[in-house]
Amino acid sequence: MGDVLHVVGGGLVVAGALLTLLGGVGVLRFPDVYTRIHAASLTDTGGATLVLLGLALISGLTLETLKLGFVWAFVMLTTPAAANALANAAFSAGHTPRIGAFQIMKGVAASEARPDTQRRETSDDDESAAP
């Protein structure tokens, strides 16, 4: 029983790591900011979930599992918020998507782009990613 959990957990950890790696490839390969954010944030939460689930299976029902649960909740809270802030900042800075039909956004971006808010947001998402 313990061994099976170990193997399954290990597999999940490896899968999570691979998914995160895939996200990294996506960040490098995708054409514009929005798709890159999408690649990074989705694989980040997904990868972290898989890794944490795997670790929880390995550690069994102990205090560690509870801590892993907290970590998971934290990741699920911060990564999407960071992705949102990043996209928001890119939008305010006037970045337009290269793929898809988003022509309507051009006018809005120009009117809402304000230098001071944009600056605050860029330093912001680094901040929330740090802890």
Added chain:
Amino acid sequence: MILFEALYVAPPALTAQAPILVIAGPLIGACAAALSPGGRTAWMVSVLTAAFALWMAVAVAGEVAREGVIDYALGGFAPPMGIALRIDALGATMALLVASIGVMGALYSGHALESEVKAEKRTLFQSGYLLCLAGFLGLVFTGDAFNAFVFLEVSSIGTYALVAVGEARDRRALPAAFSYLIFGTVGATLYVLGVGFLYAATGTLNMVDMAMRLATLGDNSAVQAGLAFVVAGLGVKAAMFPLHGWLPGAYAGAPSLVSMFLAATATKAAIYLIIRFVFDVFPEGEFGEVFLSWILAPLAAAAVIICSVQAIFENEVRRILAFSSVAQVGFILLGVSLATPAGLSAGMFYLVAHALMKGALFMAVGAFAVSVRARTVEDFSGIAREAPWSAAAFGVGAASLAGVPLTMGFLAKWSLVSAALQAGEIWIVAVLAIGSLLTLIYVGRMLEVMFFRAPVRGAERAREAPVGVLAPLFVLAGLSLWFGVDATLPASMANASASALVGAAP
């Protein structure tokens, strides 16, 4: 030593704790200064704290005179498990020097800051000043190699900002402070690296334990490189010749109080630590001797000659004094490199003499700065007529620097020369002679302009500095004169220090 007996009035319970109180006093004082509501209160805290540190340093010196070496185990853990303070005659002398300069600086800061530091920065400035004082005192007392790094950083981090505050007078203080920070941090990191190698070879950080274990170890590349890195790292802090690039800018740009305090203590504390490592920690044998006579002595000689020449060609008074400091560090290290009791004693005596005279010189320059923006030598034309008392004190300091008889500088140079002759190192005597001659040239130029030229027509007039500035200035200048006539106190302390170093080695 009778003086200490007379001054020593602390109750015994306090004396037992005096070594740590010397360090903890200024630390707590720095907090009090940071909390105080205005610059005036902060100044009073600063003076009281520095005076307390000096009192405790006197108590320690008296104790050392009676007992020899004091060990103080912090946290009640005997070394090498815990950190211990270890104070011998050398450490006691250095602490007395640093604490006295600290008191003078604190007194001086009452008025001197007004022209150079903005009102809202003065409380923090005093706090930083006390932190530096605590850092240097800790550096002098600690017996633990890594703890020395911590105190090195306590003093340095404050110093960088204090130097940069000089921007109010001269914006070149900012890049100077930055390059001081870079050099200082590289030096401190090299020191940590060196201590790391020594730690890897011995497994301990306590200097006494380290020395004992190194003595049994024999030749090992890690030990040799470790010692080299320790000396190089401290050499940056001590402005040893090729590593002195940060010093002229920093001394020239900093507020006068900081220049004076750094010139009199910062390089001296680093030299002290170099001496401590070279004589107490280095294993006996070829390596130490090769280092002293083939690396330290030539570099010191180069410092004496090259930096004196640079001082001659320099046009700003503060920079002249700064280059002169590097050259004088060379004089001190030449004495140390002889590695004889006479040489070490002469080096220590020179160290004290230089601290007093450079302190007086920078203080006098600050006294002029209270009323007039003078930078180049020409700006000081005829200033002796406008501010005669400050100029007189400057004259005494400069005379001591040049080695005029009846000043402490003369005795210091004399003892260096006789120590070199005793050791049979004729070339060192020659270097000393050339260096003194060069010193005479730049000192003479400054004095000539100040005392014998008429003030520049139409320039703003200098006024005499207030008493709060003059009093500490006169004390320092007066000490230079007094010790030039009756040098029993500093000479006996220098001798005791030298015998503590050379006598301690087996």
Added chain:
Amino acid sequence: MSEIALQVNFGLNIALLLMLVAIGLAIARTRSLLAAILLMGVYSLASAVWLIVMDAADVAFTEAVVGAGISTVVLLGAILLVRAGPVRHNWRMTIVPAVLVLGVGGLLVYAVTGLPEFGDPASPTNAHVGRRYLIQTPDEIGVPNVVTAVLASYRGFDTLGETVVVFAAGIGVALMLGFGPRSNLPPAPAATGDHHVVLRVTAKLLIPLIALFAFYVQFHGDLGAGGGFQAGVILAVAPILHALVFGLRGTIAALPVRAVRSIATMGVLLYSGVGVVCMINGGGFLDYDYLFPPSVEAMIPPGLMGDPDHAHHWGQHFGIFFIELGVLLTVAATMVTIFYGFAGRAAEEPGAST
């Protein structure tokens, strides 16, 4: 099994070190300051992982929090203020440093060959004082985390110095950046509407949790990785996050500059105060065994807490507790002071330059 485990450990070590070297090279090569700063953050995180492999849990925690967290924030704040363009390279400026670096490197390599082998349990480092800490801590200090015992008690004086260094850095930054017209701080960016709603809600949720986590790290330091430094930095993140999301003006109104500075001072005073109390009770400075007079110590019932096998050192427990609290206060307040310094400048500058 054992051999394999050791080899996996060593392989991980080598892989992570190679990664660190690669990141270092990338930092040296890049011309973009932003990229260099982010790579420094990555470097810190990677070295935190390496530190875990090296069994240095406390250091890993600190490196992650300080290196990847606060250093990155300070660096980003600085490039925001200096608005520097890409770094210019000048070929003439590379030759002298290269020679210098090769010289130092050669000396270092020469030195390294004299060191004991990596991982050698009998090396002087691991056999002398280090081993004695491991053996004596249960009897002398009674704290499970030996790193905390050494940090706070055996080498408590170092830690005092370190706290003072942090305090001095706060003073330094305040002297450089902390003063200027405070009147023209821009209003909070609440006016920008829905754009920040996700951030605001998340921040409101997170700020109390961050503070709670900081206190967990603080008080768990005796038992596991953690302690005043890590907790202090984490605690400082709460007001920093608040300032970033809700605007500096509101944060300063809640936590005035002077109050923060006083808290930093209180931390150092608390730490050195513990030392002084020990001294008044007849011990040495920071000798926690004398923290309580014997009459007080006698009142504490035996077996109240901790390991029943060993004698209780209430003085040590409470001494470590108080000094870690001092460290927490100083570090947290100083980090906030430093942030105020940089962020305050950033907020002021548009007004000052136009």
Added chain:
Amino acid sequence: MNVAVTHFNYLAAVVLMMIGLYVLFSTGNLIKRMIGLALFQTSTALFYISLGKVSGGTAAIRIYADSPEARALAAQLDPAYVQQFGVGGVVYSNPLPHVLILTAIVVGVATLSVGLSIAVRIREAYGTVEAGEIEAVARVDAAGAGRGP
């Protein structure tokens, strides 16, 4: 064994130190210099921590003797090795370098913040953070008049 393998950690630390020093001295940009300095300082951490690693050791957080955890750790190692180098049946890594490096990391961030704050002031006073341009302006400053008519 080969020195390059047995001393690999130290050599890696040396390489990182060299990179840090090179970055520090090869650029005129003050911010980049601070980054190089931080890299140089951090690489000493690698050196110290490597010194304190004991092979087969675990973090120096005391595990009670004869607990299942202690037995599991001891089972992975040679009993004679545990007997000789362990404390209470468990082999720990050396805690002292960890303490020292904790100090060094904190000192590093203190230096970094003070240095950057000075750099920011330099930018405000000189309008640039390139060392060459600052020197040029400073030379003009030096030529400027002090106490003149």
